[in-house]
Amino acid sequence: MEGLIMTAQLLLGLSILVGVHEFGHLIAAKAFGMRVEKYSIGFPPKIWGFQYGETEYSFGAIPLGGFVKISGMIDESLDTESLSQEPEEWEFRAKPAWQRLIVMMGGIIVNVITGIIIFVFLVYTNGSSYIPKEELNKHGIVAYQLGQEIGLKTGDVILKVNGKDYERFSDLRSMEVLFSDQPSYRVQREDSIFDIQFPEGFLNKLTDKKYKDQFIAFRYFYEVGEVSTGSEADKGGLLAGDKIISVNNQPTIYFDQLKEILTANTDKDVVATVKRADNNMETLTFHVTPDGTIGFYPNPLINYMHDEFSFGESIPIGTAQAFNVVWANIKGLGKIFSGDVAVSKSLSGPIRIAQMFGGTWDWNKFWNMTGLLSMVLAFMNFLPIPALDGGHVVFLTYEIVSGQKPSDKFLENAQKVGMVILLSLMVFAFFNDIIQSFT
Template identity: 85%
Template sequence: MEGLIMTAQLLLGLSILVGVHEFGHLIAAKAFGMRVEKYSIGFPPKIWGFQYGETEYSFGAIPLGGFVKISGMIDESLDTETLSQEPEEWEFRAKPAWQRLIVMMGGIIVNVVTGIIIFIFLVYSNGNSYLPKEELNKHGIVANMLGQEIGLQNGDVILKVNDKEYERFSDLRSMDVLFADEPSYKVQRGDSVFDLKFPDGFLNKLTDKKYKDQFIDFRFTYKVGQVVAGSPAAKGGLLEGDKIITINNESTTFFDQLSNILHENNDKDVVATVQRADNTSETLTFHVNPDGTIGFHPVPLIKLQHDDYTFGEAIPIGTTQAFNVVWANIKGLGKIFSGDVAVSKSLSGPIRIAQMFGGKWDWNKFWNMTGLLSMVLAFMNFLPIPALDGGHVVFLTYEIVSGQKPSDRFLENAQKVGMVILLSLMVFAFYNDIVQTLF
C-alpha cells in the first residue's frame, strides 16, 4: 500500500507540474498568434484526449513529462516536413525572435510562479515551528556516526556556523552551510572553544543513503509518553508520565543516553530507577528487545518556537524559500562538477523522488514536495541543453544578439543530440535509483 501511495503522489505531483509547465508554453504561443497543434500531459501513446479549436488536448500513457506541439517549431517530435516551405504567419518560425524567446521561457516562468505560490501558501497556512539556538544550546547536540567522524561529541554547543551567527537548529544542516567552500562550526566543549572544519569528502558521505540521519540531532530531556501494550516497558510497570533516571546505575537524563545504554544491553535484563509523576521513585526491571528498545514513545521536553504570518508576511518568506531551492541546486551542481559530490549520490530519478513523498498521504508534505519539484523543474529546464527549454533559449539569445538565425539543419541536429543526452540521463537516473534503493 505504501508503494501505491508513493506512486500516486509522484504521478499527481508530476502531472500538476508538467501540466502548468506546458500550459505556460501554450498561453504564450497563443498570445502571439502561433498555432498550437497538441498539448499533452504524459508521452504517447495517448490514453484520452479531446479537440478544442485548433488544439488537441490529451493525456499520455507515460507520465514522466509532456509537450506542446507548436506549428513550425523544431522540437522533440523532430517533425520537419513543413520546414522546406515558406513559413505561414501562424508558425513559430515566422515570429520575431523575442516572441519565440518568451514562448520558450513560458514553461519555466510558470513553474517558478507555481513554486512561489505553493511556498507562500504553505508559510501562510502552517506558519513555522523550529528549535531556536537558545533552546538548542541548553543541552547541545547529539553527534551521530558522521558527526563523531568529523570530531563532534554529544553535548557540544555550536556557537557559530561558517563563522556567522545562526538562529535555529535547522541552520546547522542547511544547504548554505553544507555547500560552503570550507564549512565549519565554532564549538564550545566544556570550557574550551574551537573551530571545527569539515573534512574533504564529507559532503559526499552526507548525501549517501547509507548515512541518512547519521549526522547530528538536538539533545533533549524527556518523559515517557505512550507505552506500547505487551512491550517490555509495559510488562515491567513503566507508566506514561514517568521519567527514567538511570539504567543499571548509569544516568539517562538525555534520551540519547538512554538509547545508547539500551542498545548496549540488547536482549538483556536491565534495572531502571524511575521517577513517577508524583515525584516518588520506583525500581523496575525490563528485558530489552533485540533492537535495543523497551517499547515506549518519548516526549521531548523542549520548547519549540512557532511563528505565524499574515499573508503579506508570507509572501517574501515563501518567495525566499522557493528561490533557496534554485540556489541549492546551483550550488549542488557546482559541487558535482568540482568532484565534491558524486553524481550517483545526488541525482534522483522517479523511484527516489517517490520515496521522498513518503508512504503516507500528507497534504502538507505533498505540496511542499510539489513546490520544491516545481522550482527544480524550472532550474533543470533552464540548463543550456538542446531539447530542453534552456537550449532553445541559448539559440534564440544568439539570434537576437547576432541578428543571425541558426539554420534549420543545425537546430534539427542539436535537437537530436539533446534527445540523446536526455534519454541517457533518464536511463542513468532509473539505473541509479534501483542501485541506491537496493544497495
C-alpha cells in the same frame, strides 16, 4: 501499501507540475497567435483526450513528463516535414525571435510562479516552528558517526557557523552552510572554545544514503509519550508521563543516552529507575528487542519557537524559500563538477523522489515536495542542453544578439543530441536509484 502511496504522490505531483509547465508554453504561444496542435500531460500512448478549438488536450499512459506541439517548431517529435515550405503566419518559426523566446521561457516562468505560490501558502498556513539557538545550547548537540568523524562530541555547544551567528538548529545543516567553500563550526566544550573545519570529501559522505541521520541532532530531555500496546514497555509497566531516570544504573535523562544503552543491550533484560507523574520512584524491568527498542514514543521536552505570519509577510518569506531551492541546486551542481559530491549520490530518479514523498499521505509534506520539485524543474529546464527549454533559449538569444537564425538542420541535429543526453541521464538516474536502494 506504502509503495502505492509513494507512487500516487509522485504521479500526482508530477502531473500538476508538468501540467502547469506545458500550460506556460501553451498560453504564451496562443497569446502570440501561434497554433498549438497538442497539449499532453504524460507521453503516448494516449489514454484520454478531447479537442477544443485547434488544440487536442490529452493524458498519456507514461506519466513522467508531457509536451505541447506548436506548429512550425522543431521539438522532441522531430516532425520536420512542413519545414521545407514557406512558414505560415501562425507557425512558431514565423514569429519574431523575442516572441519565440518568451514561449520557450513560458514553462520555466510558470513553474517558478507555482513554486513561489506553494511556498507562500505553506508559510501563511503553517507558520514556522523551530528550535532556537538558545534552546539548543542548553543541552548541546548529539554527535553521531559523521559528527564524531569531524571532531564533534555529544554535548558540544555550537556558537557560530562559518564564523557567523545563527538563529535556529536547522541553520547548522542548511545547504547554504554545507555547500560553502570551507564549512566550519565554532564549538564550546566545557571551558574550551575552538573551530572545527569540515574535511575535504565530507559532503560526499553526508549525501551517502548509508550515513542518513548519522551527522548531528539536538539533545533533549524527554518523558514517555504513547506506550505501544503489547510492547516490552507495556509488559514492564511503563506509563505515559513517566521519566526514565536511569537504566542499569546509567543515567538516561537525555533520550540519546537511553537509545545508546538500549542499543548496547539488544535482546537482553535491563533494569530501569522510573519517576512517575506523581514524583514517586519505581524500578521496572524491560526486555530490549533485537532492534534496540522497548516500545514507546518519546515526548521531547523542548521549548519550540513558533512564528505566525500574515499573508503579506508570507510573500517575501515564501519567495525566499523558493529561490533558496534554486540556489542550493546551483551550488550543488558546482560541487558535482568540482568532485566534492559524486553524481551517483546527488542525482535522484523517480524511485528516490517517490521515497522523499514518504509512505504516508501528509498534505503539508506533499505540497512542500511539490513546491520544491517545481523550482527544481524550472532550474533543470533552464540548463543550456538542446531539447530542454534552456537549449532553445540559448539558440534564440544567439539569434537576437547576432541577427542570424541557426539553420533548421542545425536545430534538428541539436535536438537529437539533446534527446540522447536526456535519455542517457534518465536511464542513469533510474538504474542509479535501483543500485542505491540496495546499498
